[in-house]
Amino acid sequence: MAGGSNDATYPSLRGCPVLITGGATGIGEATVRRFAGQGAKVGFLDIAQEQGRALAAELSEDGAEVCFVPCDLTDIEALRAAIQQVAGTLGTIRVLVNNAANDDRHDWREVTPDYWDARQAVNIRHQFFAIQAVAPGMIEAGGGSIINFGSISWMLGQGGMPGYTTAKSAVHGLTRSFATDLGRHGIRVNSVTPGWVMTQRQLDLWVTDQAMKEIEQGQVLNGFVQPDNLARMVLFLASDESAMCSAQNYMVDAGWL
Template sequence: MPNSISQLSPAIYPDLRGRAVFVTGGGSGIGAAIVSAFAAQGARVAFVDVAAAASEALSAQLAANGQAAPWWRACDVRDVAALQSAIADAAAELGDFQTLVNNVASDDRHTLASITPAFYDDRIAINQRAALFAMQAVVPGMQRLGGGAIVNLGSIGWQIKSADYPCYAISKSAVNGLTRGTAASLGRDRIRVNTVTPGWVMTERQKQLWVTPEAEREIDRNQCLPDRLQPEDIAAMVLFLASDGARMCTAQEFIVDGGWR
């Protein structure tokens, strides 16, 4: 498998040092890479995830690397009250959040025929509703700070007409609507809202479940670049959008997919 991740040299953003950052779904995969990237910048990071063991391991790893251990809590984001309570408790300890990364998602495969109203509501609760209510929870603090950055994670899956997850496609297509639908009103308070849209990222979950030899050939056919997308590639774009270097970027979609779409 082509791979140049060892050549990746993350940029340093001095303005991110000391900033409070909240990440949903930060315990593994892309979320863990985002948490790690902000920790490496010296940010004060908090995250939630349902996977307690993975979250504890990530926290221990960052502390072993000499970085500040992140604040984290095991939380099912389908429980809006629990999510907003976690954000409030983390802010009480770390201060108001200047950055929110809405990363949490579930791309479990399913067919159109198998969908029930309960399953649909469940997918929307994870992939769409959590982002809206996380934004609602952090915005007052960003207003007190005089600005902030919200980064919503999308997906090229619905844009390239991927099969086998219609509820995921529906919810991820709504991410751009959330970004575009809030950027104008929040912009008056210098709160920026952008979407980062990943391609097929080689997380451990993806490699274990869906990256088959046939999938590898599909990637080779469709990406312009031969290398495989890594979680760190997505984290790099998120860092930029959170930084002052992106101070005039809002209401936009930034695609990181190796040129697939």
């Protein structure tokens, strides 16, 4: 489990049922580890079955209460069933982290209607339906916290992936709308916007020497944003320490924007 002597402890997260989408690798994995380290009851979904099962087994051996459910989030009925399974195992979901996404590059000239719809399905549609699935339980329980992941890419005006950047820009509208609809029920809804995060996927596919130079020039802080930097922000927004924070967007980008 993640954790160290200098790490913050959030008593409100101990025993709290949490659901994280895309939790098997990258930012999601770091977030799963952080919640497990807080003593939360951690459920996570991912299409990456091998990595998800390995992570769940590791954390369970360390004493964490973890529930992994393999799921293709673009299949909304499967998503609903998976959320119901997690809630049945861990209890009413009190924290939802909508982390899952896919930033495949694509040329606008070659985008078909089916491909466009697929980009929206994997990057924004499941966020709405995950919220729809957990919100009734949160309302009945008296409150909760929802954290939606955006992206710095559209803010920087990056090209080469219009389906992705369009979906990610919509996350902020989704967040503010749900913050209004759910706020009177004690449910806080916020967005987290990462800078360029050094996940293994990014390192394998997109981070070149030139990209490293662009990051170093764009950021005001030295170093590179790591998955755990995002997980720490998510913990704060999930906890009672952020009790009056809602309808906001929190940047974790080393000061790029």
